[in-house]
Amino acid sequence: MDKLKAMHTFVEIARAGSLTGAARRLGSSLPSVVRRLAELEGELGVRLFNRTTRKISLTREGGHYLEHCQAILSSIDEAESSLAAEQATPSGQLRVTAPVLFGQYYVAPAVTGFLQRYDQVRCQLSLNDRNIDLLEDQVDVGVRIGHLPDSTLIAHRVGEVRRVVVAAPAFLEKQGIPSHPRDLLRGNAVHVLSRWTPWTFREGEHVFTVSVTGNFDCNQIAPAIGACLSGLGFGMFLSYQVAHHVREGRLRILLADFEQPPRPVSVVYPHARRLPVRTRLFVDWIREALTSAGLDHRELGRSQAP
Structure with a gap:
């Protein structure tokens, strides 16, 4: 055999x-x-x-x-x-997909650098917060955040992100700093994606939800972050979405001890016996770019004084 x-x-x-x-x-x-x-x-x-x-x-x-x-x-x-890559110059159409904000922050710059290096490649970058079917939509490479379902996609983990609760220092001066997720019920919250779904936390092995409420609900992440920056209320976002605001002191991470486990970030592509040279080179390129970006954020906000 x-x-x-x-x-x-x-x-x-x-x-x-x-x-x-x-x-x-x-x-x-x-x-x-x-x-x-x-x-x-x-x-x-x-x-x-x-x-x-x-x-x-x-x-x-x-x-x-x-x-x-x-x-x-x-x-x-x-x-x-x-x-084969050593003998061939990559060319042709490359289709890439990634979540909207993550794509803007990390993937688009990597694609730009790749095209500057390999100028005979054309790239269509589609940013979408819905996980599209790579095979059905004929996409060559995708970046996914979260645990992947069983599939025939090849996946390379390049980092992980946390789901964090944040607020602006000015808001915390008026509202007070929560010591437990239930304290969020006493304050205003900013929500994303037009659904007031409860926020999920973990205390030891116990997973529980808190039904936060507030007066601002937005279907896009960037305006919701802007509302938190202005001091409107608490917000829950993925760590990469607010990392630079946290590092510069405009937002503070709260309730880190109650966070859910981090979510992996993966580069995925359909299995193929022989990937085109452009796809193989781009997979290596984006893996290196995202690995070098330091996406784990494990210590982000944890050194802030209570």
Whole structure:
């Protein structure tokens, strides 16, 4: 059995969601796909898919094996592509997506630098706070914030961000500094995305919510941060969105001991046997740029005096 070919077949079955779809993607016959899967499961001694007459889905063991197969095949692709990159000048269309504010702060400058370095590449950067389907929308590379659902995307973690409560010093002088999330109920809050959903906190192993209220609700992050800067009320944002305001003393992070666990920041792209040179180079470029940006923010605001 050709183990790499069997692993590639397994990954394509997972991506296509069917044996027939995988055969079509691979340009192979259905019996060949079925045989390779059976040989792989036989050698591993586990069932990789649950199969019925109507659908096919990964088993728990299959999900774990998929992650390893993707990593192995990606490493092979990287080795082959790096050799090709040394012989080729990247060109053509590159499509990239990222969250709006994160894209403005970090991704757009990295894209600009990449295009200055490789001027035969054209880039379409789409900033959207909704996670779009990279395969369906034909996007080459995405930046995601948060834990990723099981998928066939290749993901490289480049940092993490916290969800923090902040307020302006002038507001805290009048309102007082909260010592527990329930104290937020006594003050005005600024909310984002037009839904007054409760704010979530953690105390030890206990996760709980606080139903904050306020007189300003905005569907964009930047104006909501501006309202907090002006002293209108408390706000809850991701740490990268307010980091420079915190460092310069215009906002203070509150209730750090009650924060939820940090959220990962990842560079993601669809699995492919041979990524175009432009995509491979950009993945390396954006990973380096975001890793160098220091996105963990673990100590941000924690040294402030109460």
